[in-house]
Amino acid sequence: MSDAVGAPRALNDPHRSRLAALPRRTAGFVLALVAGLVFTLLAAPPAHANTLDGVWHNPYGADELYATQPTERSPRDPMAGDNVTVRATTWPVAPGQSVWVTWSVNGVAQTPRGASWDYNSGNNTYWKLDLGSFARGDVVEYTVHADVNGGGQRSSGPFSFTTTSWSTVTDVTSVVDNGTSVDIVTGDSAGDFTPKVRFAFPRLDGFDVQIAPTGAGLELSGLPDYTVTDGASQVEIATDELVLRIDKNPYRLSVYEGDGTTLITRQYDPAVFRNIGWASDGETTVTRIEDHFLTPTGERFEGFGERYDRLDHRGTDVHNYVYNQYQDQGATRRTYYSVPYFANSAGYGIHVPSTRYAIFNLATHLDDMAGFTVDTGGALDSTLTYQFFTGDQTEMLDDFTAETGRPLLPPKWAFGLWGSANEWNNQAEVEAWLDQVESSGIPHSVLVLEQWSDEATFYLWKDAQYTPTDGSTPLQYDDLTFPSGGAWSDPKQMIAEAHAQNVKVLLWQIPVLKENFTSNPATAPQQHLNDKAYAQAQGYLVDDGAGQPYRIPTGQWFGDSTVPDFTDAEATDWWMDKRRYLVEELGVDGFKTDGSEALFGRDLIVSDGRRGDEMHNAYPNEYTSAYNDFVQETTGADGTIFSRAGTSGGQSESIFWAGDQASTFGAFQEAVRAGQSAGQSGVPFWAWDLGGFTGSFPSAELYLRSTAQAVFSPIMQYHSEKADPSPSEARTPWNVQARTGNTTVVPTFARYANVRMNLVPYLYTEADDSATTGVPMMRAMSLAFPDDPDAAQYDQQYMFGSQLLVAPITNQGQTVKDVYLPAGEWYDFWNGGRASGEGVKMYDAGPDGIPVYARAGAVIPLNLNDAYEVGGTIGNDVESYDNLVFRVYPSGESSYEYFEDQANAHRRIDVSADRAARTVEVSAPALTTASTFQVSGTKPDTVTVAGSALPEVNSVSALAASTEAWYWDAKQQLTYVKVGASTGERTILLLGVDKAGYEAEFAGHTAVSTNADHPGYTGLGFVDGFANAGDAVEFDVWAEENGAHQLRFRYGNGAATPATRTIRVDGAPLGTLSLPPTGSWSSWGTASIDVTLPPGRHAVRIEYAGGDSGGVNLDNLVLAR
Structure with a gap:
């Protein structure tokens, strides 16, 4: 592609002003504002007549999924039948300009076609023209031209595209058993290729599939432990645990359990819509490959990474695309952490081990069809591989993480409380926080510093003085001096003080070589300029595909900056050596590895040869892998990194957090879903900024509700965005109490922080299990209870580890929560009260409580x-x-x-x-x-x-x-x-x-009250006022075994005469119970009645019925054998 004289620099649209690297988290707002302005028609005064400085067209724009530029081709990759529109811009705005396209189809010149004026904006005029639609295999080449009053011609191009269309497999023509794989050879609906579908078994209860439209490029192999039966109408491939049956005329796969009769799933009926398909011109390229399965009504599709809007994605299209979405991740359905893996409630899961863009259509194109379409990169011998897992979600996650990488067990200290605030940007702030932590007695384990650096190199402390070195030589701590009045007076001593309080320290990082400087600092330090020049000279930067450093698109966070290439071992060593003194000399315990979602454009290239279409999703993993390797090496495996973005396999490198949430109950609900969704996708070690980190300051209610929930999250952290706010925006409990005036905040937060430390033995045991098996700490109800379809509907509760059910209150103003309890008996973790499932329990949590139940056993x-x-x-x-x-x-x-x-x-x-x-x-x-x-x-x-x-x-x-x-x-x-x-x-x-005993104060009550004014009771009190006809107490009990039981009521009767009560079990009368005097109201006795019960849930009602007499206090009911 060639540019005319005067074309805009850096391949960015010239109408877009260059944004400086914005303060963290604010870029999203500014981008939205810019986007609105770009498409506003401005009545700009014309420049001098007969003026044309340039014309610009870029077919792919920034190659971003969620945004287009006004100089793109639409669609970027045309298929047969698509109407192709070319858009371009000229500058400056001036009368007399004309724009047209010269073009050819399959080498045959076409009549030039003129563009129509679209709009003016700023200094630019925008144009568009329709080229029409094309047939499969058409090669279209075009150049965009412009002149002014017939002179001063400029051009942009040439550009080209090859038109593709969909083909599909037809009948099976042969079967080849390779010993460790099986190839199914089929026909091609377009008649161009000889497609092959290869099956291999890496394990007996799962298989891998590789689809090769041209029959070339097959690589899969697996275990030899299978049999092949090639029949007249069907091929059967069987292991001891699975049976695959492939219809021959036409091709269609069905998957059965090992018995050969229990269907798990099957491909879609090709008589209705293709199952396996590919986009190709039939000669030079294959651009996309897809597969589709039948999905009956009610099947759930869960996983796909960290998803905020829902757990079940049926009825939606899910994009495998990492993206820096500032707030509103649920509404936009975007994510920082995308995994091309799902678990289906029918007992199977599919993972596409590709970092290229993929879309999963889940009962959207057809309401009984679910499939996935994956970009290939365009090579003619492209293939698509996917991995097929079976079992329940826990079994599949075990297999999935065995394939993609076991989660890395964080150090034990990571399971305490983390504190962070952007405003802690100097030593005085940090020391004040450490003092407050100590004086409050609220246990913290980790301090995260974001705005600690010079905001240029991101490895030197702000205001530190030093003699710049050439870009190859790293500085040491002794090379730095810290002037009086600077932000940091002695960071080494500060970190030592934190360590003396048993608080670990993490420092914020971003994978860029920053380009734009407007403030903080206003100009680039010489050391930073030296580093940039050296990195470019050594080839340590991501390449734009034309031999120049790739630059983040203008308007993105850190726009115009270059990016280190972490696929290059020398570049990685150079980058990390600059940061080595932080760990080895100062004792930093890890890094908060932010960003990394900034590679856009299919043409860019990295050291290992991968292009931008693969690297957009892959770069976050390369980044976290580089940092994790460095931290593990330099800390003796006692450090960690804390990251935002990733894809399949990222779990083996880092803890992750949910990114940028506002301080709202809606964002709170999204975070609870995101944690479960991440866990369903192989990411067990996860956090969010409790109470939100941006927007309006959180209310005391939101803060305490989210604190209670965060105690039962894999990682517990608070954080805030603003750098120098007044008043403080820090989400510390003492600041929230001061800001809201609610004096319960600090004592309530302290209690929950202590509960967090109480749970460390449980947390670390469950974390170790997660690291071993891939099963998450924060387990969606559908994952924990796969045989209970009702449980799957509750996305605001979850199992925390294997033993605790947690149901946070995530609605503003709510104090009573409907908690769904699966079958069995459940013990209230706070007070020992019990409830039975399956069904909904109304739980009164008060203003700051949280329902937490332990399962029986x-x-x-x-x-x-x-x-x-x-x-x-x-x-x-x-x-x-x-x-x-x-x-x-x-x-x-x-x-x-x-x-x-x-x-x-x-x-x-x-x-x-x-x-x-x-x-x-x-x-x-x-x-x-x-x-x-x-x-x-x-x-x-x-x-x-x-x-x-x-x-x-x-x-x-x-x-x-x-x-x-x-x-x-x-x-x-x-x-x-x-x-x-x-x-x-x-x-x-x-x-x-x-x-x-089942405590009476927790039972169902009719016209009675509770009290605690007589000693000797168990639990928190007893039922009082049980003295009139119609009064009743109903216990929800669970019989563990079948047979004879005894109901033992513990009661107080301070009267001189016996009382009586009628007993009903499951609505049926059992008998009358005599309750003799106990001597005083502070003395307790036991009255018993026998009953035969089957195992399970029962309602036991003790009531003051007609004929009953006397008043009693009721303490508890023991269900004994």
């Missing part, structure tokens, strides 16, 4: 203080625990594998509850530290450890002072069993113990 490792308080004051030390506690909710047989990282060992805990024998047995594994088991249940008669009776103590403080003992907590109905460290497994046995 759960074992939850915790770090608690000596008072054994969840949410009580505790420090930020993650390397040793105050009290390692295992909270146990016995139910039948269950087990849990605790990760004792100090010993790098997995410790299995088995729990067995025999309700008929009234025993609970817990295996205490070998542990390097003392531990306490909190076992839910009634008070036992005896507790033994390894066959020896353990002494009972009567208080928590006495337990804390003991080496080994047990204590029963009536409030929580927990038996605390404390044991010492041991090199071997021991059995803890609770004798004479029943399932914990």
